[in-house]
Amino acid sequence: MSTPAGWAPTDRRRSSVRWDVVVVGSTNVDLVLTVARHPRPGETLIGGSGELFAGGKGANQAVAAARLGARTAMVGAVGGDPNAAVALSELTAADVDLEAMARVPGPTGLAVVTLADDGENTIVVVPGANAAVTPAVVEAARAVVGGARICLLQAEIPLEAVTRAAAIAAAEDVRVVLNLAPACQLPIATLRLADPLVVNEHEVALLLGWLRAEDGPSPAPAVTGGTPATHAEALAAARALRAYGVRSVVVTLGRLGAVGIGADGEWSLPARTVPVRDTTGAGDAFVGALAAALAAGHPLADAAATATGVAAFSVQRLGAQASYPWKDDPLP
Numbered sequence: 254m255s256t257p258a259g260w261a262p263t264d265r266r267r268s269s270v271r272w273d274v275v276v277v278g279s280t281n282v283d284l285v286l287t288v289a290r291h292p293r294p295g296e297t298l299i300g301g302s303g304e305l306f307a308g309g310k311g312a313n314q315a316v317a318a319a320r321l322g323a324r325t326a327m328v329g330a331v332g333g334d335p336n337a338a339v340a341l342s343e344l345t346a347a348d349v350d351l352e353a354m355a356r357v358p359g360p361t362g363l364a365v366v367t368l369a370d371d372g373e374n375t376i377v378v379v380p381g382a383n384a385a386v387t388p389a390v391v392e393a394a395r396a397v398v399g400g401a402r403i404c405l406l407q408a409e410i411p412l413e414a415v416t417r418a419a420a421i422a423a424a425e426d427v428r429v430v431l432n433l434a435p436a437c438q439l440p441i442a443t444l445r446l447a448d449p450l451v452v453n454e455h456e457v458a459l460l461l462g463w464l465r466a467e468d469g470p471s472p473a474p475a476v477t478g479g480t481p482a483t484h485a486e487a488l489a490a491a492r493a494l495r496a497y498g499v500r501s502v503v504v505t506l507g508r509l510g511a512v513g514i515g516a517d518g519e520w521s522l523p524a525r526t527v528p529v530r531d532t533t534g535a536g537d538a539f540v541g542a543l544a545a546a547l548a549a550g551h552p553l554a555d556a557a558a559t560a561t562g563v564a565a566f567s568v569q570r571l572g573a574q575a576s577y578p579w580k581d582d583p584l585p
């Protein structure tokens with residue numbers, strides 16, 4: 254990741270920074286089954302292929318950041334089963350530091366994905382060892398979190414652990430990037446630590462619904478409450494989140510691109526037009542790349558432009574982690 258001209262780290266923790274990005278999150282294996290169509294309840298179908306891939310939103314994002322050259326560490330847990338080796342394979346290959354990964358009895362997190370010919374997929378996730386990533390595990394990794402420029406979080410581990418990681422990062426002057434995926438209800442105080450909060454169009458609609466119910470209507474006008482389908486609607490939703498006190502917001506919109514709002518103002522970016530093969534993990538490619546670029550000192554809008562290229566690279570290839578670009582791969 255290139256460093257912008259004239260940028261130099263100025264944070265007071267300069268000497269203690271060991272990592273560009275520390276991810277506190279999930280590590281799974283994805284069992285991907287291809288089917289002509291999805292089975293109906295009670296029905297048995299013969300599938301096409303069945304393959305195991307390294308997955309989990311946390312690990313996906315760590316691999317995306319590390320492949321771009323960010324010094325990356327991961328805090329999480331795998332089980333004692335043979336799937337653990339698969340779950341860690343791409344992290345290891347990308348040189349992600351795994352010292353703070355716990356090994357716990359029982360199964361590694363498992364996602365069963367059925368991919369149908371029409372491109373629709375269904376996913377069932379069994380948390381397995383990810384459920385063992387408790388606040389105590391995060392607390393034990395305080396030095397790792399405190400030694401990073403960016404603490405990157407998702408919501409596939411117990412939510413109290415996400416909240417604790419954000420609090421530790423904030424206390425240690427580490428920038429929090431929070432990808433609220435899957436959508437969940439975190440305390441508003443945690444959302445306000447995110448800089449940025451990254452959500453897709455469905456997550457932002459759910460989140461605004463919960464905030465409206467709990468904290469009253471957003472002071473920002475013109476939010477209809479539905480799932481945003483245009484850049485203008487997504488920007489209105491992002492403004493509404495800012496009005497609840499979130500510092501900066503990125504809303505991703507799949508093939509429509511992404512919009513954002515932060516201290517530097519508002520921006521919107523179209524997605525790159527590329528031949529699409531498999532969009533699995535595109536959101537994680539985007540978020541991991543965003544964190545890597547922010548750690549390198551880029552402003553949010555520039556980081557999102559890089560992330561857009563990285564995500565477009567990934568949708569042209571099969572799988573999640575295996576589809577992410579390395580530092581010198583040309584981006585679309």
Ligand code: ADP
Pocket residue numbers: 434453454505506507508509510511523524525526527529532534535536537539560561562564565568
């Ligand atoms: P999520 O998987 O979290 O819902 P999105 O689908 O919003 O994430 O995708 C994240 C980013 O990936 C988008 O902002 C866009 O830049 C890129 N992307 C997704 N789908 C496509 C596509 N079909 N073509 C090009 N880029 C895409």
